[in-house]
Amino acid sequence: MEVASNVRELIKPANSSPPPRPSILLSCLDQIAPRVYMPFLYFFARFIPSNQLKLSLSKTLSLFYPLAGRYKLLPNQALEIQCCDSGIEFFEALASKSLEEELGSFHEFNPSLDSLASREAFPTQETTELPLVSIKLTRFLCGGACLQVATHHSAADGVATADFVKSWALISSGQEHRVNPPHLERSLLLQPDAIPPESTPAEYQIEPPPFPDTSNVERSILSFTSSGIRSLLKSDTTATRFEILAAHLWIAITRARTELSLLQPHEETRLGFAVNGRKRFNPPIPDGFLGNAVFLAIASSSVEQLLAGSIDGAVNLIQEAKRRITHQHMLSTAR
Known part of the structure; x- marks a missing residue:
């Protein structure tokens, strides 16, 4: 897929955090999550004004302000989130064809999907410099668009990312009154002394094998009806x-x-x-x-x-x- 006009900017919360906002210590589950980005692709058949997306994203980050922060690496190599409002990355790009020409009907895997989740939206800086969310808006000649939302796994899982995207969608469509503020308290997962002694579950004691080479793996889309x-x-x-x-x-x-x-x-x-x-x-x-x-x-x-x-x-x-x-x-x- 030929993509041009890449533009990068940082989107910060509309309402800046009142200083000083305490750092968020990540739980064990956050710490052991793979330190990678999880990309989600959303497709739209009609034009989305980028200014509207950016403005509503800024408002959404005022609620989900930890996602606009940066990691701090502790002496034991654990991570915590500094709520410093540094912002998240927002890329804009223009594809050279229509959405249908590039991706077809989605009944078969199309290598162009990899281009929509390009490495440009996966920062390679040191951990403490990483934005916790990276977003890429790719426009097609037909007026359609693809929105990639890539969340760093140590900050949130797929369920939390879906909550973030849903809140962003509601705010973007003028339905702020329907947004449920995120729950930021992690105390339940940060109380090891309150846990009765018990051996770690067997599945977490397994040493995972090296990640296999997938360069020769063929990918397919398999459709199943209910x-x-x-x-x-x-x-x-x-x-x-x-x-x-x-x-x-x-x-x-x-x-x-x-x-x-x-x-x-x-x-x-x-x-x-x-x-x-x-x-x-x-x-x-x-x-x-x-x-x-x-x-x-x-x-x-x-x-x-x-x-x-x-x-x-x-x-x-x-x-x-x-x-x-x-x-x-x-x-x-x-x-």
Whole structure:
């Protein structure tokens, strides 16, 4: 994709933080989150005035002011957020074709998607100089646009980022009265002394393997209908679409790895997936929590048992893994 006219500026909160605003110590979950940006792409069929976006973004940052701050690296290499209102990055670019010409119908993966999440919007400065959010607005000749929102994972998870984007959308459309202010208090995840002694959950004791080389990996978009997903079940098992599809893919990938002799029947196979812990705490974390509160659930089975069983059995293993994400389990993980 040919993109030109890149413009970069910093967007700061409309209402500057009253000094001095205390720094925010990040929780254990924030600290162990990968120190990378998470890009989200939003597509629009019609023109979006950039001035309107910037003004509403500035107003949104007045509520989500930690995201306009910068990291401070502590002596033990942990991070905290200094609420200094340094601002977030905003890029503007113009594509040389229409949205349809560049990306088609989204039924197939298009390499142009990588250009929309270009490295220009992923700063490479030292950690303490990083903006916590990087935004890129790409306009197409047809009048459509792509908005990339990339949040640094140590500052917020995907749920918190979605809350930020939703609030920005409401403010941009003149519905500020519908915005719920973010919850900035992280005390529940910063009280290790209040946690009864318990061993760290096994899934957090695993030394992760080196990240594999993905240069020769082919990417595809697979579409599933709701009825098609439900038809995979062999019984009337109550399950979500995620649980059914995850079970189906787990079995299919395990079978493929076995046929390639990458797994043996007696070996263990695991499926890991994220679980939002906000409503699983007792009491629940308030709505709008700005931070990381997603936990790793692990379903496991021997290869032989997984492949000999039905998809319903795999769904049960996934549901059991989700049930293990309890209040006590999460506190043991977060300490």
